[in-house]
Amino acid sequence: MELNAGEIVCSKAGRDKGRYFVVMETEGSEFVFVCDGKLRKVDKPKKKKIKHLARTGFLAEEIKEKLSLGEKVTNQDLRKMLGKMNSDANA
Amino acid sequence: MIRVKSEHEIEKMRSAGRIVAETFEMLSETIKPGVTTKELNALADEFIKKNKATCSFYRYNGYPASICTSVNEQVVHGIPSGSVALKAGDIVSIDIGACYEGYHGDAARTFAVGTISSEAQKLIDVTKQSFFEGMSKAIPGNRIGDIANAVQSYVESNGFSVVRALVGHGVGAELHEAPEVPNFGTAGRGVRLVSGMTIAIEPMVNMGTYHVNTLSDGWTVVTADKKLSAHYENSVVVTAKGPEILTKC
Numbered sequence: 001m002e003l004n005a006g007e008i009v010c011s012k013a014g015r016d017k018g019r020y021f022v023v024m025e026t027e028g029s030e031f032v033f034v035c036d037g038k039l040r041k042v043d044k045p046k047k048k049k050i051k052h053l054a055r056t057g058f059l060a061e062e063i064k065e066k067l068s069l070g071e072k073v074t075n076q077d078l079r080k081m082l083g084k085m086n087s088d089a090n091a
Numbered sequence: 092m093i094r095v096k097s098e099h100e101i102e103k104m105r106s107a108g109r110i111v112a113e114t115f116e117m118l119s120e121t122i123k124p125g126v127t128t129k130e131l132n133a134l135a136d137e138f139i140k141k142n143k144a145t146c147s148f149y150r151y152n153g154y155p156a157s158i159c160t161s162v163n164e165q166v167v168h169g170i171p172s173g174s175v176a177l178k179a180g181d182i183v184s185i186d187i188g189a190c191y192e193g194y195h196g197d198a199a200r201t202f203a204v205g206t207i208s209s210e211a212q213k214l215i216d217v218t219k220q221s222f223f224e225g226m227s228k229a230i231p232g233n234r235i236g237d238i239a240n241a242v243q244s245y246v247e248s249n250g251f252s253v254v255r256a257l258v259g260h261g262v263g264a265e266l267h268e269a270p271e272v273p274n275f276g277t278a279g280r281g282v283r284l285v286s287g288m289t290i291a292i293e294p295m296v297n298m299g300t301y302h303v304n305t306l307s308d309g310w311t312v313v314t315a316d317k318k319l320s321a322h323y324e325n326s327v328v329v330t331a332k333g334p335e336i337l338t339k340c
Contacts (some may be wrong), residue, residue: 008095058285059092061264062100081097085285 001050003032006064008085013052016040020062020085021053022078024067036086058085073084093261093269094288100194101337103329104263104289106227108326108337109281110142110197115200117340122202124179128160131185132171139189146268148193154310157219159186159199161311164253166295166303166320167199168310170242178206183213184322188266197291198319198338199324210298217249218321220295225292227275228328229334235281242294243275253300254320257312259293262326284329293324294327 005008007023009032021034024045033045034051039047060081066073096104101322107236121134139146146157155169161169161184168186177183186199201215206310231245246253259272270282274294297303299318306313314320326337 007092044118056285057093057282058095058288059099061094062097077097080099081287085095085287 001055003050003053004064005067006060007060008056008060009034009053010056011048011052011059012054014035014048016046017020020056020082021046022063022082024073035075035078036082037075038083042049042073042078093282093288094263095234095285095290096263096328097287099172100263101287101289103118103192103194104196104326104328104337106182107144107189107191107194108198108340110144110191111187111196111198112137112190112340113142114187115185115331118185119202122177122183124177124205126177127169128169128175128177128183131160131261132156132158134262135187135308136186139187140210142192146190147190148186151264151266160184161186161320161322164314164317164320166297166312166314167257167322168312170263170308170310172191176202180207182207182211182319182321184320186324188265193200193203193264195262195264195326196338197262197266197324199322201321213249214251214296214298214321217246217251218294219323221245221253221274221294221296221328222292222323222325226325226327226334226336229284229292229329231284231285231286231329231331234279235270235284236276237277237278238292239273239276239281240278242292246274246296249264252297252299253340254295254297254303255301256303259291259324261289263289263290263295286331288327288329289326290319291326293322295320295322
């Protein structure tokens, strides 16, 4: 499975299992760095194995755009995008 | 890939949607016997541009006009023409898209021209209500099939058919985005809905068969049996509080 920056993924393993994250950066074919603006903040992205993530088929267009332009993505941006999804998942 | 929108993006879509809804309000007063579909196109084009937006359909895949005007047996994508004057008893489906600051609003309505038959009025009413039946299922956790099935069940229980060759769609920075939103299908199937998804739900309802043909102009879709067809569409955002129509005043 190949993931790209801006994609929304769901954690399949670890203490963040079931939470949604945005892929911030990719590293090789096995790892990506993910953030959600709350548990995993922008200044300390979580390195996760791709095999421990599930693709959702959703893309955070605005965040992908900012990442590709090298603009700063804030924790608030991520929380606003994922907060609703994470609260839906916990509902 | 389905694009989930941020609140910032949704706000822009509300602005685009408001322009579309206001265009319908303006046009509804001019739809009378004698007016040509080209005149309606010109009025909509002028109004949308006056509101600092662009017409989403113009030049989209080569489409030659700013709005779609589909009369009677025409289902969708009717090209406005100076030689098509509306007559009393006609029904006309108008589809409008406006792009404001990079985001689209897309909606459609079917209007009665003068006095129409009670059967035609029922077709328009059922088509509109089928949209709301479908929209009521657009809540996080449900699936696209729940919307599709609600539309189909309502339409068929009223003795009409839903067009299957054309479907609704995601809408946002692109006029047509993933996922497809059909008006027929099985509840519980398809893409799961999440907050921030923006979709255009658009039942196209035929009085007779659901089969359609495309005319030689390459655009106009007509019912295969030449019976009437109606269309009702809004752009909608899925939220935890329930669906919100973006194409409203």
